[in-house]
Amino acid sequence: MSSSAGAAVRLDLPVGADRHERALVRDAQRGSSEAFEQLFRSHWPRAYRAALLVVGDAAAAEDIAQESFLAAVRALDRFDRRRPFGPWLHRIVVNRAIDWSRARALRREHFATAEQAAEEREPSAHARTLAAALGELQPEQRAVIVLRYLLEYTPGEIAQLLDLPRGTVNSRLRRGLDRLREAVHE
Amino acid sequence: MKRLFDAVPVDSEAEERAWGVVREAFAAREPEARRRNWAGPATVLVAAALLAAALSPPGRAVVNAVRRSIGIEGAQPALFRLPAAGRLLVSGGGGTWVVSADGSTRRLGDYVQASWSPHALFVVAATRNELAAVEPATGRVHWQLARPLVRFPRWGGTRTDTRVAYLTDGRLHVVAGDGTGDRAVSSSRIPPVWQPGTSRHVLAYVDGRGRVRLAGGRFASRAYEGARALAWSPDGKTLALAARGEVVLFAIATGRAHVLHVPGVRSLAFAADGRLAMVRGRSVIVDGRTLFVAPSRLAGIAWSPSGRWLLASLPLADQWVFVQTRGVRRVLAVSHIRRQFGGEPSLDGWAPGQ
Numbered sequence: 001m002s003s004s005a006g007a008a009v010r011l012d013l014p015v016g017a018d019r020h021e022r023a024l025v026r027d028a029q030r031g032s033s034e035a036f037e038q039l040f041r042s043h044w045p046r047a048y049r050a051a052l053l054v055v056g057d058a059a060a061a062e063d064i065a066q067e068s069f070l071a072a073v074r075a076l077d078r079f080d081r082r083r084p085f086g087p088w089l090h091r092i093v094v095n096r097a098i099d100w101s102r103a104r105a106l107r108r109e110h111f112a113t114a115e116q117a118a119e120e121r122e123p124s125a126h127a128r129t130l131a132a133a134l135g136e137l138q139p140e141q142r143a144v145i146v147l148r149y150l151l152e153y154t155p156g157e158i159a160q161l162l163d164l165p166r167g168t169v170n171s172r173l174r175r176g177l178d179r180l181r182e183a184v185h186e
Numbered sequence: 187m188k189r190l191f192d193a194v195p196v197d198s199e200a201e202e203r204a205w206g207v208v209r210e211a212f213a214a215r216e217p218e219a220r221r222r223n224w225a226g227p228a229t230v231l232v233a234a235a236l237l238a239a240a241l242s243p244p245g246r247a248v249v250n251a252v253r254r255s256i257g258i259e260g261a262q263p264a265l266f267r268l269p270a271a272g273r274l275l276v277s278g279g280g281g282t283w284v285v286s287a288d289g290s291t292r293r294l295g296d297y298v299q300a301s302w303s304p305h306a307l308f309v310v311a312a313t314r315n316e317l318a319a320v321e322p323a324t325g326r327v328h329w330q331l332a333r334p335l336v337r338f339p340r341w342g343g344t345r346t347d348t349r350v351a352y353l354t355d356g357r358l359h360v361v362a363g364d365g366t367g368d369r370a371v372s373s374s375r376i377p378p379v380w381q382p383g384t385s386r387h388v389l390a391y392v393d394g395r396g397r398v399r400l401a402g403g404r405f406a407s408r409a410y411e412g413a414r415a416l417a418w419s420p421d422g423k424t425l426a427l428a429a430r431g432e433v434v435l436f437a438i439a440t441g442r443a444h445v446l447h448v449p450g451v452r453s454l455a456f457a458a459d460g461r462l463a464m465v466r467g468r469s470v471i472v473d474g475r476t477l478f479v480a481p482s483r484l485a486g487i488a489w490s491p492s493g494r495w496l497l498a499s500l501p502l503a504d505q506w507v508f509v510q511t512r513g514v515r516r517v518l519a520v521s522h523i524r525r526q527f528g529g530e531p532s533l534d535g536w537a538p539g540q
Contacts, residue, residue, distance in 0.1 A: 028212075036212050040205055045196045052194060062197070063305075063345045066204040073211045100346075131194065150191040 022081050029076055036076075040069060043086060046151060047093045053146045054097035056135050064100060068092040090151055091161045094143045101139035133180050141176040144169055210271065210538055214458055214492040256482035257503030261519035264526055265289060269508050269518055270490035273322065274497070275300055275309060275535045280528020282311050284322045291526070294325045299532070303341040303348060303363070304380075306537035310350050312336040317352055319365060329365030342380020342387065349387050351378045358391050360401070371401050376413055381438075383422040390416050390425050398427055398436065405438055419456045426462060428454050433464060446474070453486055457493035461511070470498055470509060478509045478517065486533040499523070501530055 021042075027035035047068060052061035071092055072085075079085075134142050147158045155173065159166040267289035268274060274285040282297035294300070297311035297318070308328070309320045317339055318330040333354040340351045341363070348363030351371075358374040361367060373394035381388035381400075389401040396409040398416070412430025419426070425436045428451040435444040453465040464471045465487050470478045482502040489496055496509045504524050510516040524530050 033209065033212055037205070037209070040208055041201075044201050044204065048196050048200065049191065049194050053191065057346070058197060058200070060346055062200040062204060065200075066207055069204065069208045070211050073208060130191070146191070 018084065021085055025076075025079060025081050025085055029079065029081075036073075039072075039085060043089055044069075046086075047089060050090060050093050050146050050150055051097045053131065053134055053150060054094060054139060054142045055100050056131060060100055061097075064093060064096045068096060086151075087153070087157070087161060090147065090153075094147060094162070098139045098143050101142070130180070137176050137179060141172050141179075144172040145176045145180065148173055207538055210492050211458070214494065257500060257505050257521070258481060258507060258517065258519035261505055261521040264522055265506065265520045268490075269510070269516075270492055270495045272491040272536050272538050273306065274488065274533070275302055275322075275537065276527060276531035277311070277534050278527060278529040278531035280524075280531065282309070282320075282534075283527055283531065284309075292322075292325070294320050294322065295327075299337060299339060300534045301340050302535045302537045304343055304382075305345050306539055307345075308341070310339040310341045310352075312339045312352065317350070317354075317361075319350070319363075331361065331365055331368065333359070338377035340378055340380060342382075342389070344385050347385060347387075349380070349389075351380065351389050351391075353378075358401075360387075360389065372399070376415060379416045379418050379425075381418055381422045381425075382420055388422075390418065392416065392427070396429075398425065398434075400438075405436070405441060407434075407436065407443065410434065414452055415454050417454050417456055417462075419460055419462075420458055421460070426454055426456070428452065428464065435462075455487050455489055457489045457511075458491065459493050461493065463487055463489065463496055465498060470496060472496070472511060477511060478507070480507060488533040488536045490536050491538040497533060497536065499531075499533060504530075 021039070024035045024039050028039060044065065047065040048061055051064040052058060055061055055064065068089055072089060079088075134145065137145070143162065144158055147153045147161065148155070153161065155166055155169045158164070159169045162169070265285065268285060268287045271287050273287070276283050276285065277297055277300045279298070280293075282294045282300040284292045284294060286292075294309060294311060295318075297313055297320075300309050300311035302309060306322070309322050311318050311320050313336070315334055315336060316330055316332055317336050319328040320326065321328065333352075335355045337353040341348060342351070343349050343363060350361050350363060352359055352361075353374060356373055356375065358371040358378055359368055360371055361369075371389070372391065374391045375394070376392050378389050378391040381390065391399060391401065392410075392413040393399050396411060396413050398407040398410070398413070399405065407427075410427060410429040413427060414430070415428040417426045418424070423438060425438055427434045427436070431449045433446040433448050433451050433454065435446065436442070437444070448464065448466060448471065451464045451466045455463050457463065461473050463477075465484045468480045468483055469476050470480075470484065470487070477496070480498070480500055482500050484498045484507075485501050486499045487496060494510060494512050496511055498507055498509070499505075500507060504521060506520045506523055508518040508520075
């Protein structure tokens with residue numbers, strides 16, 4: 001679908017769900033807006049949450065998730081239906097979120113984000129604690145944690161998604177989890 | 187931990203906003219199979235119909251009559267609605283207006299030029315001696331900057347980091363999206379354009395010697411006579427320049443210039459899918475082919491967000507003309523534009539959204 005879809009990452013979906021998603025991708029490639037909307041609706045929550053947990057900014061998370069879906073639209077004709085849609089999308093989301101986090105020192109369009117922040121829904125206390133603890137980690141560690149525990153990829157799949165050695169993924173996971181435990185138990 | 191992650195709320199309004207944008211993008215693409223199946227026969231049928239109409243005596247009479255007039259016959263007496271989704275921004279002697287898809291209009295103020303912010307959340311507008319950031323829904327001014335002879339305000343960047351470029355007294359200036367940090371860049375005379383798809387704030391402009399340059403990048407071209415307009419392709423890889431004798435497409439990564447020998451182009455714009463539209467005299471040219479010939483001179487051009495429609499202005503006829511660029515060729519003309527907007531408006535951009 002794009003250069004970022006180079007690695008063939010498998011997600012262990014139930015056979016029926018896998019087949020259904022392939023059918024949706026096929027119909028979307030043939031122009032069915034309904035099929036693409038089903039793909040969007042089923043993948044949006046996890047894409048948005050993943051971006052939000054990595055960047056910690058609702059407006060940026062919306063932007064990142066939306067841009068990832070726009071990338072999917074642009075590359076839809078080239079998408080290999082034998083591969084699952086989710087991992088490809090999550091790879092883009094997480095990489096963009098890491099890039100955004102690295103560049104967050106840049107100046108903000110402050111009145112826009114302030115207004116959007118006022119509209120944000122209030123997360124639960126636990127979720128707030130977790131988000132705050134995640135915010136203490138490096139973006140690369142956050143991404144690995146989110147891929148493992150929100151999107152439920154195996155360390156091997158994460159290594160493929162992020163083009164990292166498996167040992168690096170394991171060490172980032174271990175260190176990230178240790179720091180999260182400390183923060184959550186404080 | 188999985189339960190905690192899943193407890194992070196998902197903003198349903200964000201989902202709907204995103205779906206609106208993604209749906210527009212999806213609608214704008216054409217599936218390969220559909221293009222293969224229909225493009226050929228449809229083109230042949232349209233060409234045959236046009237040829238038959240032009241060759242028959244009544245058809246020729248109609249064509250000649252239209253050519254003699256300066257406007258398009260059968261135009262609607264007013265702009266009742268836009269033919270596609272989105273919000274149109276126009277400015278002129280009657281101020282700056284936002285036109286919604288349902289035809290409702292909102293006047294933002296006594297501005298004479300304007301453009302959308304990158305995500306169409308705001309408008310940057312200019313009076314003769316002032317630059318202002320304005321909310322399109324209310325006209326509320328967020329910041330303003332007093333400068334002499336302000337022209338061509340252009341807002342670029344990402345949702346979280348933006349810059350505004352503008353000309354003041356013949357000098358190109360850049361100010362941050364919150365109105366701070368104003369600085370001069372160069373001398374210039376034509377509207378600058380921000381490169382899309384990057385957070386590096388790359389601004390293309392034509393300097394006082396007629397050379398195309400990038401502020402924030404290393405590119406610089408040779409000098410071109412009569413440079414009139416610049417436009418970026420949506421992927422930010424190609425920069426188009428309309429000069430007096432030609433249109434030049436610069437591949438920014440390599441610096442190579444591809445010259446199109448189309449003299450006299452006054453306006454040009456890329457659609458979201460990368461098609462390049464140019465206005466030359468009475469003609470609208472899309473990807474090298476004449477899409478539409480008007481009875482009188484055309485001015486300005488704007489793509490609908492979906493890329494399905496092109497809007498151009500016929501100042502002599504006091505009309506706007508909407509031309510459908512995909513599927514069946516449809517031409518919708520609207521009259522009495524000056525009366526509706528209090529003066530002859532320029533087309534400042536057609537953005538997504540309600």
